[in-house]
Amino acid sequence: MNFSNEQRDAVYEAIHNRRDIRRFLSTPLDETAIKRILLAGHHAPSVGFMQPWDFILVSSDSIKNELAAAADKERRALAIHFAAEGRDSKFLSLKVEGLREAPLTVCITCDPTRGGDHVLGRNSIPETDILSVACAIQNMWLAAYAEGIAMGWVSFYKKADVRRILNIPPHIDPTALLSFGYTDEYPDQPLLEKAGWAKRNSFDSLLHYDTWNNKDGSR
Amino acid sequence: MNFSNEQRDAVYEAIHNRRDIRRFLSTPLDETAIKRILLAGHHAPSVGFMQPWDFILVSSDSIKNELAAAADKERRALAIHFAAEGRDSKFLSLKVEGLREAPLTVCITCDPTRGGDHVLGRNSIPETDILSVACAIQNMWLAAYAEGIAMGWVSFYKKADVRRILNIPPHIDPTALLSFGYTDEYPDQPLLEKAGWAKRNSFDSLLHYDTWNNKDGSR
Numbered sequence: 001m002n003f004s005n006e007q008r009d010a011v012y013e014a015i016h017n018r019r020d021i022r023r024f025l026s027t028p029l030d031e032t033a034i035k036r037i038l039l040a041g042h043h044a045p046s047v048g049f050m051q052p053w054d055f056i057l058v059s060s061d062s063i064k065n066e067l068a069a070a071a072d073k074e075r076r077a078l079a080i081h082f083a084a085e086g087r088d089s090k091f092l093s094l095k096v097e098g099l100r101e102a103p104l105t106v107c108i109t110c111d112p113t114r115g116g117d118h119v120l121g122r123n124s125i126p127e128t129d130i131l132s133v134a135c136a137i138q139n140m141w142l143a144a145y146a147e148g149i150a151m152g153w154v155s156f157y158k159k160a161d162v163r164r165i166l167n168i169p170p171h172i173d174p175t176a177l178l179s180f181g182y183t184d185e186y187p188d189q190p191l192l193e194k195a196g197w198a199k200r201n202s203f204d205s206l207l208h209y210d211t212w213n214n215k216d217g218s219r
Numbered sequence: 220m221n222f223s224n225e226q227r228d229a230v231y232e233a234i235h236n237r238r239d240i241r242r243f244l245s246t247p248l249d250e251t252a253i254k255r256i257l258l259a260g261h262h263a264p265s266v267g268f269m270q271p272w273d274f275i276l277v278s279s280d281s282i283k284n285e286l287a288a289a290a291d292k293e294r295r296a297l298a299i300h301f302a303a304e305g306r307d308s309k310f311l312s313l314k315v316e317g318l319r320e321a322p323l324t325v326c327i328t329c330d331p332t333r334g335g336d337h338v339l340g341r342n343s344i345p346e347t348d349i350l351s352v353a354c355a356i357q358n359m360w361l362a363a364y365a366e367g368i369a370m371g372w373v374s375f376y377k378k379a380d381v382r383r384i385l386n387i388p389p390h391i392d393p394t395a396l397l398s399f400g401y402t403d404e405y406p407d408q409p410l411l412e413k414a415g416w417a418k419r420n421s422f423d424s425l426l427h428y429d430t431w432n433n434k435d436g437s438r
Binding site: 001002003006007008010011012013014015016017018020036038039040042043044045047048049050051053054055056057058059060063074077078081082085091094096115116117118120121122123124125127128130131132133134135137138139141142143145146147148153155156157158159166167168169172175176186190192193197198200201203206207208209210211212213217 | 220221222225226227229230231232233234235236237239255257258259261262263264266267268269270272273274275276277278279282293296297300301304310313315334335336337339340341342343344346347349350351352353354356357358360361362364365366367372374375376377378385386387388391394395405409411412416417419420422425426427428429430431432436
């Protein structure tokens with residue numbers, strides 16, 4: 001736990017430059033790098049050390065096409081909600097997933113039954129199981145960045161569709177679809193910021209001191 | 220996005236060696252390091268770029284004591300469940316939080332209303348708001364490791380208690396309490412593994428290929 005400045009800066013570079021990617025090249029992935037990325041996911045923290053995750057590695061074209069069709073249904077459904085706000089044409093111009101192009105998509109799942117009836121620390125806050133899975137996703141994202149591999153998190157789907165396509169048992173949560181591939185477009189800003197869809201909040205506006213209502217850090 | 224092997228290894232070292240810590244020294248924290256850790260949280264990915272997080276920095280002793288008392292209630296309540304499994308004495312021997320000792324505890328929250336009525340990508344999977352907060356937590360954990368600062372995630376509390384103690388509005392979720400401090404005990408294994416409470420699952424047992432039921436990667 002004694003990092004040099006160079007090591008520290010590498011961690012921060014991955015954290016600050018990591019992006020959610022939707023355009024992938026068809027170049028095959030380095031399998032040993034993918035193994036390291038998945039292992040980084042498995043070494044995430046988890047509530048009560050329950051390790052609720054599984055990884056379904058999807059590389060079959062026909063299954064990728066089925067997932068892409070399920071995502072496209074959701075995208076068109078969401079456009080209807082944005083139409084009411086007058087934002088549907090902008091929304092529909094965004095590329096929201098790269099499931100067909102990416103050489104590999106990993107469905108990371110959450111098994112809420114793992115670790116028995118009373119998982120230490122999950123008794124009070126049940127959703128700490130999926131929060132653990134999200135920590136695994138973030139580990140994988142940073143590991144992918146360090147490997148020069150782009151990742152995209154797709155959340156445009158109905159869980160029932162993904163369960164059916166991937167034969168996932170009913171009690172297992174298909175928490176996220178994560179696409180991996182090389183890319184020649186790694187933007188320097190979040191895609192939605194670049195597209196003028198949303199802005200980054202000011203850091204200071206998010207800080208509170210001792211209690212919610214105290215916004216003055218000088219005290 | 221072109222990391223040297225040394226930079227890549229630094230990211231993996233933080234990922235693999237990061238631990239959940241409950242014993243802290245009273246040494247004051249480096250404030251600029253804490254700022255960088257919080258900023259790493261703010262630069263996490265978030266669904267539809269909604270950035271649902273806020274950070275309440277708790278350093279007042281009286282408020283730390285109130286949080287510790289709320290956590291202790293939950294710890295004793297959970298012991299009753301473990302008693303039925305004959306694991307209560309082992310459970311009660313574990314130190315599950317360091318809220319009183321840690322110089323700083325950050326309550327990271329989730330505002331589900333941020334970003335308007337229809338957040339891109341959250342329409343299908345509403346809990347992607349708290350998953351985004353968990354990504355911020357993992358960024359902070361790895362940043363803390365890179366800074367030589369220990370972090371502990373406390374989930375032993377009733378949200379109503381933490382809302383009352385920190386004056387958090389009813390619609391805001393107090394997702395986690397994160398304690399920060401220096402430590403002289405940074406274990407090489409997860410605390411619960413070291414204590415014989417739970418084991419790490421084998422990596423291969425978590426891998427599936429194309430569909431859930433296919434466990435054979437050789438294809």
